[in-house]
Amino acid sequence: MSTAHQGVRRDAGKGPPLIELRGVARRYVMGREDDPAAVIVPALQGVSLRIEAGEYVAIIGQSGSGKSTLMNILGCLDNPSEGLFLIDGQDASELDADELAALRRERFGFIFQRYHLLPGMDAQANASLPAVYAGVSTGQRMGRAATLLAELGLGERMHHKPNELSGGQQQRVSIARALMNGGQIILADEPTGALDSASGQEMLRQLDALHAAGHTIILVTHDAKVAAHARRVIELSDGHVLRDSGTPAGHAVPQAALAMASGPGSFWAHWRGQLREALGSALGALYANRLRSSLSMLGICIGITAVVCTAALGDAARQGIEGNLGAAVASKLWVWSDASKLPPGALPRDFRPYELEAIRAIDGVQDVQGERRMMGGLRQGTQQVNGQTLAATTDTLKSNQMTLALGRDFTSADLQARAQVVVLSHRLWQDLFKGRASALGSTMLIDTTPGAAEAGMPGGAAAVPIGAALPVQVIGILKEKRDGDGDDGRSATLYLPVSTYLSKIDARPSVSSFRVMVAKGHDPAHIEAQVRHRLKALHGQQDFGLWNGDAMFRQVQQVMGIIAAIFTGVGAIALLVGGVGVMNIMLVSVSERTREIGIRMAVGARQSDVRMQFLIEAVMLCCLGGLAGLALSWLAAQGANAVQDKVTLDVSGKAVALAFAVSGGIGLLFGTLPARRAAALSPVDALARE
Template sequence: MNIQDRTSNAETDVPLMQVKGLIKEFKAGEQTIRVLNDINLTINQGEMVSIIGQSGSGKSTLMNILGCLDQASAGDYKIFGQSVNRLEPDELAKLRREHFGFIFQRYHLLGDISARDNVAVPAVYAGMDGQARSDRAEQLLADLGLADKVDNRPSQLSGGQQQRVSIARALMNGGDIILADEPTGALDSKSGNDVMQILKDLNALGHTIIMVTHDPNLAEQAERVIEIKDGYIVADYKTKNYQQTQAKPEAILDRHRKSAFSSFIDRLLEAFKMSLLAMRAHKMRTLLTMLGIIIGIASVVSVVGLGKGSQAQILTNISSLGTNTITVSDGYPYGDPRRQYNDDNLTPQDAQAVADQPYVVSVSPQINNNTSVRYRNIQEAASVKGVGKDYLDVTGETLAQGQGFDEQSILRRTQDIIIDSNAKRTFFPDNANPIGEVVLIGSVPGRVIGVLAPNTGGFGGGVDSPTLYMPYTTMMSRLIGSSYIESFVALIDDNISSSAAESAISQLMESRHGTDDFRIRNSDSIRQTIESTTAALTLLISSIAIISLIVGGIGVMNIMLVSVTERTNEIGVRMAVGARQNDIMQQFLIEAILVCILGGLLGIGLAFAIGELINRIGGDSFQVIYSPTSIIAAFLCSTLIGVVFGFLPARNAAKLDPVEALSRD
């Protein structure tokens, strides 16, 4: 129903309000209490009516029904000739915001916002333009003598001033029907007289005034008195002040109404503003509500970061074996009963045959032996490895000093050696440059030509025993007297599938040996295994962390349910001035989402702080690696929690009955 409906109906002398056979009953346990009995009533536009009766007589209940805050149990109630009995809650809200203005005995102002904003609340829900809304609110307050109080909150105003703010709010959207419930009941005599004079002036301007009071002297100041007793109308008469006005209230909304979309954005901003005010007013409760979200988000992001860091560290260590390497070792596969009959079968020629394949970049044969190494007066057990000229390329290790082996080193069986950092520390503790020094390997002398950079993983990495490297041909002929090698490592072209290369090498070796008397280890399969294992562990631990998010979400829901209970009166006020059910739901849903988003941001910040601490402790050996995907997922998860766990409290708030909500403190 819109303003034009009202105007056209008024011109054909249709009553403003018409009540026939109205009955209102309440459930009280197993009993039913009838508050209003067979009420028949007609109120015309421009009247000033007082409804009088003792406490419990049903006068306030009748006013609530007339103001569409409540509905009758039986009977018919029409406004402008149209029945409101079967209207939906949002349709009743439309009537309240476009036709009614409420003045309550206890003012019912919103304590967290200014007088101006309190007055403007009905216009927000009606879709009035923002600037026009602010200007009208200030003008109404100025007309009521509160020009210097527009920025004051209700707690900073006297009772009379708060009631004037309430009157201004009732007039914000036009207020052609003003419903005043004991408007002077909480005021001193002077303030009460001022309020009554304001109501009379409004009536003179064409506003229909319906006032509820138990004071006969106050009731007589109206033009018409309706007396109720025990739920019945026992008297309905005009006073000596009766004077029918022909004036009509100004149609405010017709001139300042915004588009549906702009109005929706305005209501969202209002909900956002009130959510922030509620969070600020209850800082500790908000923080405790966010705590579960903060811990959950921080756990998820940190765990994923730790998993990524661990995975990267392990893969870095594996990379020291070569980025894409295949190792072929002598001997039947593990578990094969033929292993007990196995003799040396792997030869340098096998390694060369593999090296000749187009998908192989380089190959390094390898032989291992443990023997005593002596330099001057220092003698220690050491690991000696025979390797090929491409050993450093295949394994990815680097030289800190000197040079590596070349083709001539292999062909001439030179007695050159490369030592690792442990060997340098063991045999040359005071010598910064051991290049050219000679050590005795068993009974074979060797000249140091290179020193490897420290290595924490891969071939020979991660051990404390000294390791020396010499050409495999030298080791075969001079140290162990064998024509066989123990293994060789092939570096595969990065453009070739490692699994395809592994299959091709296996077929080649079988064709050369006539049997599978060898074992193949693919570094890429190790990489894949580690990646899948660390991913599974990260997922497992993240799943455990997500439980804390769910617990946090339940905490948000519980706190929001408490918040709804604490702010029931505010909900009632907003419904009374025309808020739709969706408007109430949006406000509490936005608050829940804000709490979770803020908790998510703080949780991400905490995760970064934890990661920074771990990175400082771990140094270069270990670093937490943050995953943008996990951060975005955590943030979206926190928002989703706000939506899911905030929905129930928001829906409960939206379903509240306006009368019951207003009656709660």
């Protein structure tokens, strides 16, 4: 083999032996240990022996003699019930599970009767598995595996799966795996038991070659002919050492035998390799159980779809409501003449221009807009509707978040010339012109009969009539209300330049109501308090009403937040159900793959390595379900957008990030129990499962 006999480092008997057992016993309890009726089955009783480095030992005995139990203890797969088991003078009972795993990884190589190869890996990957947990880089371990397999005559078969190899070839793969990290101590459990005679002889020649190269060979068999290849035979019967031929006289410990143990590899290389191995194993397991995995992902898919769709619906509804409502009322105050707090018979006073200027001078007030409106008839040809005429400036449409569909807005020239031009709401355009684009440039009439002009808020006064009908020309048409960029869509409204309104409809400079626009970055509640204080000082009494639109807007936002939380809770329940399903499937997977877990532990996997493997599998299962849920949500959103245009559903980047975060969290949460159960398995019990 690849390691040559390099002479003597120390003689047998000088210093601690490689392996020493002192009064080792192993008992199995059938039932609970504290139950007096429990049956105790002794497997080993008072076994004491010393094995020097470089020995070739055969442990022989009939079935039930305890030889497999002894091999499990020698290989750190099991612990004695009493007595001492020492390796290089160190008591193995003082080592925790991860330290025992390190011993198996760095000092031992196992050759099992049933080969114990992982079926989803090819020969090269199976041979290199111990190096994954030793922290060896991918290139190094795959190169060493290829070299070992080539030396064992499997150079052309290294990319074949175990089911594509003969029994003898599979056993040679297990030899390569045993030598991967050095294999100072080779434990062979009935290595020829499942082989034909020719393959069995080849196996024994391989063991002879390994011994000649300096490896310590411990062979367990019931066949005396196989045991004859060893230099020392230990015979067991009913858990006792019946005969021990002892270390051969003059045995010298080869220096190579003491240099074979591999040390710990790179920490980061270990985690990178283990992560790659866990991902590959997870994908293989999910693919091997495609139907079951798909059904498990279905629960997560439904949950994520529910969460993302409700989030998209909530966002669309919130944007629609907050967009429309925010454009109409956010950061605005309405003030009107109000006699409700005045003595009986007292009348409120209108707001004079200098009072509006006083309000405009308050820090944080962006604009003050006096509201002049008239209710009455609006005519075009033979068509007539009842609507309202509002006085407007060049900023009115923009400040109220209204957008033109056709035509133009008012200009300074229109106001200076007192032009008889108007902008129509979408509703009025439909009512009078039936939505025809030819409405632009058309002439229509505004009824200005006595009593038609009035304030739109409580406390309004009669208008000063100018004439019976005012002809005006249409210069613009507003968009229908969509996400805050059009008119309210519910009333027939006409906008007229304020200068024209004052000269043709109502010449009074005072107004009975006005709006206050709050500048960005200022608190509307604070501005409200200042407006109230200044008006009371100017009027000497509270003969006005004041309404803060921002307060209502915040209440609506709170209500929308509660509704969104309720929808999210519904989706969370679906995710919880999906998570329970994932946990159940993972527990089944642990039960079905117990032998695989035992193999990994035997070649040196730590408990943390096993936990990581099953946690990654659970997270991957949930993330795949989350990905399917995202795809389904996107399709649902596109379908909803195709059949209606009232709201636009969008699967945002935030929703994608949330979906994957929630999927990963569900995988971690519900994968923890199966992962802990897998990591807590005893290697020897796991290997015994079929």
